[in-house]
Amino acid sequence: MTVEAYRERPALLPGATVWTRTAPGGDYLILPDGCMDLLLMDDDLVVAGPDSRAWTGTSAAGGRYVGLRFAPGDAPTFLGVPAHALLNDRVPLSELWSRSRSRKLFDRVRAAADPAGGLDRAVAELLDAPADRLAQEVFRRVRSDTLRTPGGMVGLARALGLSERQLHRRCLGAFGYGAKTLDRVLRMNAALDRARTGQGLAEVAVVSGYADQAHLSREVKALTGVPPTTLLR
Incomplete structure (x- = not known):
């Protein structure tokens, strides 16, 4: 049996959090929190939009996830998409950015010895616009x-x-x-x-x-x- 392991730490981006999770398998519930996340999961980068209700998903035992939770209001600046367009949704980053741009970020994160650190550094460098x-x-x-x-x-x-x-x-x-x-x-x-x-x-x-x-x-x-x-x- 896989025991769930969750870790988080402050990100380089002010107010953001970097986290990792090893799933025990089965259904899980994500509660709305006013934030949006960029996730590395299933060999893809996925944007978790803001939730106005709990999000229910299913994961395989031992599934590993890496994420960056933006400070409330910051993700739309990074993504170039208003938050309401992603309400209660999970969308591949490639549907919001060009495939080449999203693939470049994905390859950089995957190539990092520590994917969580790679995601953290990449987002901090790319989000050069002032916060909202x-x-x-x-x-x-x-x-x-x-x-x-x-x-x-x-x-x-x-x-x-x-x-x-x-x-x-x-x-x-x-x-x-x-x-x-x-x-x-x-x-x-x-x-x-x-x-x-x-x-x-x-x-x-x-x-x-x-x-x-x-x-x-x-x-x-x-x-x-x-x-x-x-x-x-």
């Missing part, structure tokens, strides 16, 4: 519970010098969905992280800004398809 500062500021403010204050959405748009419609459009391009969905995703993950430390779900719900435990359970199930007790097992 507005997307970073939206993410920072949403993560700090800005939307759960009175007039949250209107206040966020005004603080950024945008109309609500402009804010929504910019969020679609950067994250794949609007600020309200991003808030739901980030709050759910923060709540699950607290629950994994041993806190009871009723306490987690209150601290995380849910009305009660039932509200937390409904939100988790809506975004993942399963209740929090199942995820925590």
Whole structure:
């Protein structure tokens, strides 16, 4: 039996994470997190678009995966494709770039003694455009519970010098969905992280800004398809 092994470390690209995984085999569940990944899998480079719901896949025992998880909002700059075009999807990089360009990156990563390090260095060198500062500021403010204050959405748009419609459009391009969905995703993950430390779900719900435990359970199930007790097992 293959035991799952997962490792991650900060990437060279600010805010990004490089990770490796050896799969135990069978079905797996990836929870939405507001991010996008570039994966080396099945002898190809694949882009994992932003998820608004849990992604279910199947892997063979011993399957090895390497990935770079971009900071929220950064992947569209690297890919040249708005995030909403890849919502809830997994797409070969060759479908977004020319075959020669994507193959060049693939060959470089594969030729590296450490594919994770090779992917990390290649992306850091290729992403020479400035980061989407507005997307970073939206993410920072949403993560700090800005939307759960009175007039949250209107206040966020005004603080950024945008109309609500402009804010929504910019969020679609950067994250794949609007600020309200991003808030739901980030709050759910923060709540699950607290629950994994041993806190009871009723306490987690209150601290995380849910009305009660039932509200937390409904939100988790809506975004993942399963209740929090199942995820925590």
